[in-house]
Amino acid sequence: MTGFNRIVILTGAGLSAESGLSTFRDKDGIWARYRIEDVATPEAFARNPTLVQDFYNARRKGARDVAPNAAHAALARLESDHPGNVLTVTQNIDPLHERAGSKNLIHMHGEILRALCAHCGGRTPWEDDLTADLDCGRCGRTGGMRPDVVWFGEMPYQMETIYAALADCDLFVSIGTSGNVYPAAGFVAEANAAGAHTVELNLEPSEGISHFAEAIHGKATEIVPAYVDRLLKG
Ligand code: BV8
Numbered sequence: 001m002t003g004f005n006r007i008v009i010l011t012g013a014g015l016s017a018e019s020g021l022s023t024f025r026d027k028d029g030i031w032a033r034y035r036i037e038d039v040a041t042p043e044a045f046a047r048n049p050t051l052v053q054d055f056y057n058a059r060r061k062g063a064r065d066v067a068p069n070a071a072h073a074a075l076a077r078l079e080s081d082h083p084g085n086v087l088t089v090t091q092n093i094d095p096l097h098e099r100a101g102s103k104n105l106i107h108m109h110g111e112i113l114r115a116l117c118a119h120c121g122g123r124t125p126w127e128d129d130l131t132a133d134l135d136c137g138r139c140g141r142t143g144g145m146r147p148d149v150v151w152f153g154e155m156p157y158q159m160e161t162i163y164a165a166l167a168d169c170d171l172f173v174s175i176g177t178s179g180n181v182y183p184a185a186g187f188v189a190e191a192n193a194a195g196a197h198t199v200e201l202n203l204e205p206s207e208g209i210s211h212f213a214e215a216i217h218g219k220a221t222e223i224v225p226a227y228v229d230r231l232l233k234g
Pocket of ligand 1: 011012013014015017018023024025026029040091092093109149150151152153154155156176177178179180181182183201202203204205206218219220221
């Protein structure tokens with residue numbers, strides 16, 4: 001494998017599955033138990049804030065004490081040991097990449113352990129339940145405190161930075177994502193247009209499998225460390 005210098009990694013819920021966090025579209029996934037329209041859109045929050053807060057309060061509790069797995073650790077090792085630039089863009093809102101040591105990291109769909117004030121846009125670390133009667137520590141107003149996550153119909157974070165990295169990368173690796181949600185599912189096309197080598201590491205072929213030059217299927221804790229070893233051998 002020739003040396004790559006500018007690597008972009010995209011991760012999804014499948015990376016955290018073996019840490020015990022539910023995925024979205026597996027048969028026992030989150031969207032088998034909840035409807036997106038009821039819990040993951042601004043309209044849902046306006047219509048029934050308690051239902052949305054309860055949905056995220058439960059996921060926040062699950063994310064507080066969860067540990068990264070061997071796949072997260074391998075990606076942190078790649079970032080620290082690879083001579084090139086490694087950027088990890090995650091769709092996940094859990095803190096597992098950070099807990100494994102990744103630093104060059106973008107949470108494009110936000111973070112469950114942060115709160116956002118809908119009134120002033122202030123963000124703050126948040127590990128407890130969010131409720132409608134909380135005051136914002138920055139603007140003092142009440143009723144605007146929501147999870148700092150990107151809902152359907154909202155613009156994901158740091159898209160300019162992500163698209164610039166995709167336009168410049170020579171390797172794009174998509175890990176643990178079904179390729180259903182845009183704009184993330186379109187990143188492989190951007191990487192192909194930049195002339196990058198594109199690889200999918202996933203339990204099973206994703207929706208976007210036809211866009212990848214290479215695919216390795218299996219459990220993340222097995223295939224990701226092995227792939228990182230291959231990259232580090234150069
Ligand atoms: C936007 C945060 C525009 C919250 C998430 C109609 C109306 C509005 C929008 C749209 C619409 N139609 C289309 C859209 C666009 C929409 C979209 O793509 N919808 C889909 C459903 C068709 N996208 C958006 O709305 C985005 N915003 O377009 O804004 C805009 C433009 C201008 C100005 C303003 C706005 C925002 C999308 C972000 C939504 N938020 N999450 C939360 O987490 O609750 S999305 C959610 O899905 C998560 O982030 C998740 O990460 C993401 C993708 O899911 P995956 O990570 O892929 O998880 P999944 O379960 O699907 O797959 C897991 C995979 O892992 C599987 O393949 C499985 O095989 C594999 N796996 C399982 N176990 C393992 C494994 N692999 C390896 N090892 C294992 N052990």
